[in-house]
Amino acid sequence: MHPAPSVILFTVLSGAGFGTLILLGLGLALPFGLEAAFLWGAGYALAVSGLLASTFHLGNPQRALLAFTQWRTSWLSREGWAAVGALAMLAPLALASVFGGGLPAAFGITGAAVALLALFSTGMIYAQLRTVPRWNHWTTPSLFLAYALTGGATLVGLPYLAGLLCLILAVLQVVAWRLGDGRFAARGSTLGTATGLKGNLRSFAPPHTGTNYLMREMIHVVGRRHAARLRWITILFAALVPGMIVILLPDRFSAHLLAFVLHLVGAASGRWLFFAEAEHVVGLYYGAHDGAGN
Amino acid sequence: MTALPPPCEKKLGLVIDLDTCVGCQACVTACKGWNDQGYGVPLSDQNAYGSENSGTFLNRVHSYEMMQDDGPPQIVNFPRSCLHCENAPCVTVCPTGASYKRAEDGIVLVNEDACIGCGLCAWACPYGARELDQAAGVMKKCTLCVDRIYNETLPEEDRVPACVRTCPTGARHFGDLGDPESAVSRLVASRGGVALMPEQGTAPVNRYLPPRRKGAAGAAPLTDIADVEATGIAGWLDRLLGRF
Ligand code: SF4
Numbered sequence: 001m002h003p004a005p006s007v008i009l010f011t012v013l014s015g016a017g018f019g020t021l022i023l024l025g026l027g028l029a030l031p032f033g034l035e036a037a038f039l040w041g042a043g044y045a046l047a048v049s050g051l052l053a054s055t056f057h058l059g060n061p062q063r064a065l066l067a068f069t070q071w072r073t074s075w076l077s078r079e080g081w082a083a084v085g086a087l088a089m090l091a092p093l094a095l096a097s098v099f100g101g102g103l104p105a106a107f108g109i110t111g112a113a114v115a116l117l118a119l120f121s122t123g124m125i126y127a128q129l130r131t132v133p134r135w136n137h138w139t140t141p142s143l144f145l146a147y148a149l150t151g152g153a154t155l156v157g158l159p160y161l162a163g164l165l166c167l168i169l170a171v172l173q174v175v176a177w178r179l180g181d182g183r184f185a186a187r188g189s190t191l192g193t194a195t196g197l198k199g200n201l202r203s204f205a206p207p208h209t210g211t212n213y214l215m216r217e218m219i220h221v222v223g224r225r226h227a228a229r230l231r232w233i234t235i236l237f238a239a240l241v242p243g244m245i246v247i248l249l250p251d252r253f254s255a256h257l258l259a260f261v262l263h264l265v266g267a268a269s270g271r272w273l274f275f276a277e278a279e280h281v282v283g284l285y286y287g288a289h290d291g292a293g294n
Numbered sequence: 295m296t297a298l299p300p301p302c303e304k305k306l307g308l309v310i311d312l313d314t315c316v317g318c319q320a321c322v323t324a325c326k327g328w329n330d331q332g333y334g335v336p337l338s339d340q341n342a343y344g345s346e347n348s349g350t351f352l353n354r355v356h357s358y359e360m361m362q363d364d365g366p367p368q369i370v371n372f373p374r375s376c377l378h379c380e381n382a383p384c385v386t387v388c389p390t391g392a393s394y395k396r397a398e399d400g401i402v403l404v405n406e407d408a409c410i411g412c413g414l415c416a417w418a419c420p421y422g423a424r425e426l427d428q429a430a431g432v433m434k435k436c437t438l439c440v441d442r443i444y445n446e447t448l449p450e451e452d453r454v455p456a457c458v459r460t461c462p463t464g465a466r467h468f469g470d471l472g473d474p475e476s477a478v479s480r481l482v483a484s485r486g487g488v489a490l491m492p493e494q495g496t497a498p499v500n501r502y503l504p505p506r507r508k509g510a511a512g513a514a515p516l517t518d519i520a521d522v523e524a525t526g527i528a529g530w531l532d533r534l535l536g537r538f
């Protein structure tokens with residue numbers, strides 16, 4: 001799949017933003033005054049900027065409100081509801097924590113739960129697609145949650161939780177890659193099933209001389225070596241290095257900020273791979289697996 | 295509404311004969327011609343006369359090389375368009391309700407006035423049947439020529455999809471695949487028509503008729519020619535040159 005910068009930016013930034021809001025909503029950190037203004041402000045700014053970036057890739061963003069209508073069937077619609085709902089529900093808590101005032105704990109917990117639902121829905125938009133076997137698995141929504149919470153915990157400055165989440169993220173990411181690598185072949189879609197033809201098949205002539213929307217959007221090839229290097233970068237920057245920093249320097253605000261920025265770099269690399277390595281079955285029609293034997 | 299309608303009896307669709315298709319691309323042209331001026335926004339082209347040309351099409355014809363152990367190698371031309379799936383994943387993923395399946399005849403359509411151009415439905419389709427128009431930013435797909443097949447202002451013989459009407463070899467057939475007695479259903483039964491990518495669970499309506507088995511060619515058809523004995527002047531020349 002084409003790794004569109006706007007979608008990578010959106011999912012990474014808004015993920016980290018919602019992760020931050022979830023931890024604050026749960027009351028795991030109780031900042032006040034200036035610190036509260038910074039943390040809640042950062043959570044909201046990241047979440048909202050991500051949501052705005054997500055409209056960049058729409059063909060007709062002026063009709064975006066219609067995307068709220070199909071929540072009964074569409075994960076994309078559910079994501080919209082949950083994201084906007086969480087932002088609205090947590091706002092009073094944010095204001096109370098900046099300007100002083102108390103609200104019952106259930107208030108923040110409900111808001112955090114809705115924010116979790118938003119992250120889960122984002123993951124399910126990808127995980128529901130049988131056409132992309134690599135994504136079509138429980139590891140996809142789990143990873144979206146793990147990235148978001150890890151980002152949140154490093155930014156909020158919860159050293160031990162952040163360290164633990166970094167470890168979970170690293171393991172989950174490696175497991176997702178390992179399990180995902182063979183899934184396209186395991187699902188059994190070949191040029192043979194795609195065309196119903198028997199024998200050894202090969203694309204002889206494409207239907208068009210130029211490129212088209214399908215090829216630009218869904219057929220993307222990454223070199224193996226390139227991918228292996230980015231996997232290392234992802235694991236190091238998104239999980240291992242930030243994890244070490246927060247554990248070794250638990251009380252330093254600047255250390256947490258550095259860990260958070262490094263985590264975002266790793267997360268962006270991981271998200272790039274998430275798209276670039278995902279193969280859509282439509283590639284079969286264009287000869288993506290020619291010679292693999294049918 | 296992007297919930298799928300309850301299963302209906304009528305299942306309009308296409309049956310494509312891979313044995314007779316010669317890959318002439320006439321259906322591609324006819325499809326683009328008709329759908330450029332009828333249903334919804336036109337099918338735009340980008341840089342149509344340049345080197346990096348690209349455009350929106352609802353029907354594309356591939357060619358595949360088929361090597362078989364027990365038969366001669368063959369080129370198979372393969373038209374690809376929407377299969378109007380019964381369990382259409384492109385419909386249920388749509389956040390706006392723009393993508394829908396008609397309850398009365400099973401045709402899958404896009405209401406372009408509600409489409410935000412998110413592209414998710416194109417991701418959900420295994421067959422590459424949906425293309426986002428780059429000029430209008432809305433999703434385009436085969437309409438099964440819904441504005442022809444019920445159109446009483448057209449002469450009766452034209453009330454079939456443009457691609458079916460134009461195909462010079464009669465490789466494309468249109469009809470009700472929900473009715474086991476229809477001409478298309480009987481054709482599918484007699485020729486062993488298949489559904490594409492059944493493992494995707496989309497339950498497509500369209501069917502493809504596999505190429506018929508061709509007679510095996512002689513082992514080496516040119517050996518007879520090589521063995522011809524030259525006579526007369528040619529024979530004398532042949533013998534003369536053979537000495538050097
Ligand atoms: S072929 Fe693709 S676009 Fe057409 S109904 Fe099936 S899934 Fe949807």
Ligand code: SF4
Pocket residue numbers: 387388389390391392393404408409410411412413414415416432433
């Ligand atoms: S591109 Fe249009 S029709 Fe397709 S899912 Fe998005 S809004 Fe629906």
Ligand code: SF4
Pocket residue numbers: 324325326328329352353375435436437438439455456457458
């Ligand atoms: S039925 Fe109509 S829209 Fe569909 S491929 Fe044929 S000509 Fe194109």
